[in-house]
Amino acid sequence: MDYNIELTSSMQIGMLRQKLGSSGIIRLKDVARHIDNLKDLQLQEDVWCYDRYPKQSSSAKVMIKSHHNNKEHECVLWSVNHYLGLNRHPKVIKAAQDAIAVYGTGSGTSAMSGGFCELHKKIEEKVAQLFHKEAGIIFPTGYTANVGAISSLCAGRNSLILIDREVHASILDGCKFSGAKYLPFKHNSVDDLRSKINKYKELYDQIFVIIESVYSMSGDIAPLREIADLKQSNNFFLYVDEAHSFGIYGKNGGGLCLEMGITDSVDMLMTTLSKAAASVGGVVAGNKELCSLIQVSANAYIFQCCVTPSSAATVIEALDIIEKEPIHRETLHDNNRYFREKLLKLNFDLGESISPIVPIYIRSQTIMQNMEKELYERGIFSVSVTYPGVKFNEVRFRFIVSAAHTRQHIDYTCEVLSELGKKYGLIE
Ligand SMILES: Cc1ncc(COP(=O)(O)O)c(C=O)c1O
Structure with missing residues (x-):
């Protein structure tokens, strides 16, 4: 080759x-x-980033271990989605510890076969309530929630699924498993979506439109209102993945669709429990009939072991904290504003992003690889989004802001980025 x-x-x-x-x-x-x-x-x-990991898991400042040479190095961590830092909240930790004492460690089997317990039920009800939906179904991960729900809802050759070009791999895999035809439309383009709906609506029994409210690779948000408006004149099923907005936007963390007042136009909402909720799992929420259908037809629900009871208990506690302690969300949004303002002042290219996912477009893989290594050596750990995940000229770093970051972490990171940005000719 x-x-x-x-x-x-x-x-x-x-x-x-x-x-x-x-x-x-x-x-x-x-x-x-x-x-x-x-x-x-x-x-x-020394540029194989998968060799490095936070030795004691996620926190704003962590010891990163390089496995191959056994070296350890302290870094500000920018790569994980614990937006609110609740994975280190004392009440969340205690909830997990207490749950182990009462419920034991594992769930033992799938929800359908006895792995389900009262904690799982509570999560389904709570997430459905936050999303303003009738019912919810819990899956072991966000990934399998999308695969399971999409493959059962959209099953069949008479369905067409239209997906935003930038949707997460779990949505894509759900489409593949469904057996339905699926087509991407241009990222965040309502015009392209409208023209595809018009082109195909006579050819299929049912059209599904699947989008994310906040896009994980670019941190920009979907034109939710416009897509909801499109539903007024077109008959399609709308599925929105709120993985990066649940817990962060909307009343009590109910997400961006809730914040924008379009929940009624969305047929199915999905979230992971691994990001703001600081645990693991995924939930899809919609009307009772749709949830019943998913419950009896999604292999990922029927044949996969449930979230552990202690993980479920941490979700319940985290959701309670999100409701009762608004300080975590406020700090996250403050940090996001502060970090962005500094980067924009330095003239970095942040694309269209506005959420706590802050991409810094580098547009050269060689520069990015060198910079990633230098950032790490200077105590900054972030992930790069590389080709072929994105086009050659769209390669970028992804900095994920958390409420756990301090002004000191942000200032230091911007100082190093400024130096390296100048060195590599990204800024003047
Ligand atoms: C948009 C989106 N949906 C679904 C998932 C899958 O969630 P999880 O990693 O919790 O399985 C992710 C994970 O990054 C995501 O970004």
């Missing part, structure tokens, strides 16, 4: 992954060997 000299090893790995997907298993061993060699090369160059 010939590669342009400019291709970094991480790009080559991405391309090989894609190639494997398209060429099937015939070249499996060759491709695996090539990927492993490239990974070793990245380890030697």
Whole structure:
């Protein structure tokens, strides 16, 4: 295989992954060997980011361990979605500890076979209530909530699913599993969505539109009101993933659709419980009939073990805190404003983002790889979004703001970004 000299090893790995997907298993061993060699090369160059992890899990400042050389290095952590920092809240930790004493450790089996307990029921009811929906169904993760719900709702060859081009992989996999035809529309383009609905509406029994309220890779928000308005004159089913807005926007954290007053136009809302809610799990919420359908048809619900009781207990406590202690949300929004203002003043390119997901567009994979290493050496840990996940000229860093970050963390990060941005010619 010939590669342009400019291709970094991480790009080559991405391309090989894609190639494997398209060429099937015939070249499996060759491709695996090539990927492993490239990974070793990245380890030697100290740029294999998957080798590094927060030794004691997520917090605003953490010890990052590099596994291959056993080195440890203190960093400000910008890569996790604990938006409100509730994973370290004493009441949330105590809720998990208390739950283990009462409910034991694991759930043992799927919801349908006895793995479900009163804590899971409470979450389903609570999330449905926050979303202003009739009922909810809990899944073991946000990923499987999308796969399970979408594959059962949209099943069948007479359905067409229209998805925003930037939706999360779990939505895409749900579409694939459904057996329905699916097509992307241009990111956040209501015009493109409208024209696709007009083009296909006579050809299919049912059209589904699936979007996210906040997009995870670019931090921008969907034109929710316009898409809800489109429903007035077009008959389609609207499914909105609120993974990055639940707990953050809307009354008591009920999400962006609630904040924008369009909940009634949305047929199904989804959230993960791993981000603002600081635990694990996913919930889809809608009317009672839709939830019953999902409950009896989603393999991810029927054949997958439930969230552990202690994780469920942390969700319940976190949701209670979100309601009763608005300070965490206020701090998050303050931090987001403060960080953005500083970066914009430095002239960094933040695209269209406005949420606590702050992308910094680098637009060169080589610069990004070098910068990522230097950021790490200077005590800043963030993730890069690379090709082929995004186009060559759209590669970016993703800084995820949390209420746990202090002004000191933000100031220091901006100071280093300013220095490196100048060094690599991104800013003047
Ligand atoms: C938009 C979106 N939906 C779903 C998921 C899956 O959630 P989880 O990681 O909790 O399984 C994610 C995770 O990053 C996400 O960003």
